[in-house]
Amino acid sequence: MALEIERKFLVDDGWSPPPDVEPEPLRQGYLTEADAEGTEVRLRVAGDRELMTVKRRRAATGAAVRDEIEFPLPDGVFEQLWPLTGDQWLTKLRYDVPIGDLMASVDVYTGRHEGLRVVEVEFDSEPAAAEFTPPAWFGPEITGDSRYSNRVLALT
Amino acid sequence: MALEIERKFLVDDGWSPPPDVEPEPLRQGYLTEADAEGTEVRLRVAGDRELMTVKRRRAATGAAVRDEIEFPLPDGVFEQLWPLTGDQWLTKLRYDVPIGDLMASVDVYTGRHEGLRVVEVEFDSEPAAAEFTPPAWFGPEITGDSRYSNRVLALT
16 A cells, blocks of 8 residues: 655746646546545546545645555546546546656646645655745645545546 | 446345356455445456456336446456455355346355345336346345445444
8 A cells, every 4th residue: 555645736827838848638537525634445447447536544744744645547447436536536637747856746726726736745655745945836735635636636 | 438237136045046057256346445336446357357347327116217337457457456455345145047038147155244135136127127027036126225235234
């Protein structure tokens, strides 16, 4: 089981995607209710991959730390599961932008959250997360702010 | 997406498994909380098959009617997901016993629910479910009685 250790920020208004970075369109929906404490079961289409991701929050720290398991769904299963997300879904474009040895994942929301831009950085350890100095194009930190959780955004 | 239409009964004390029916050992756990209204995400080991089942209740009727999607997990995924069930799991032996054209699935619980025996019958339609006459070895009906839902039993 992988451990997801991440920090999350808004993106400065002045930022625009690097011209050499091709965004990946993501569509994701949730099978479970928006209960911040519980287990999250997510469906995601990323390019031509159909994935399920199960996440569960660990004890709260400065970074968001979650157990995360992601796996490809067998052929034909995604189409059956997707209707169960109801209207709990969202779409965005993801730009993977390197920052030194780290990768910033910039999510530019489309659809009803158009205009929202969020950047996430994943770390190998909590100390590495704590030591991270955001570059100038990062806006205010929103790690752990449930208003910006994708599960909540999918509902609102 | 399959529709699961079923009725559920306790099993009469006098019943014993037919000698020619080999039981299948089942171990199942839940990724989601025991919220009777929500979506249920279940992991099950049946023999050597590792399965995920997603169920969502439909409008209440005489029978329990749920959308149900079941699929095999890719190799190695079950072992990663199972720890997320915590202690929300149970074990039982399932006996498939034909009743005319129908199949009765008798669950003989093992572990901490030892002694509990429940029989479920699935139907093609709600009228077929309504017309069903239980044989003499069926005990009181417990369709929709949340005390006997596997998700609740897994918790208690």
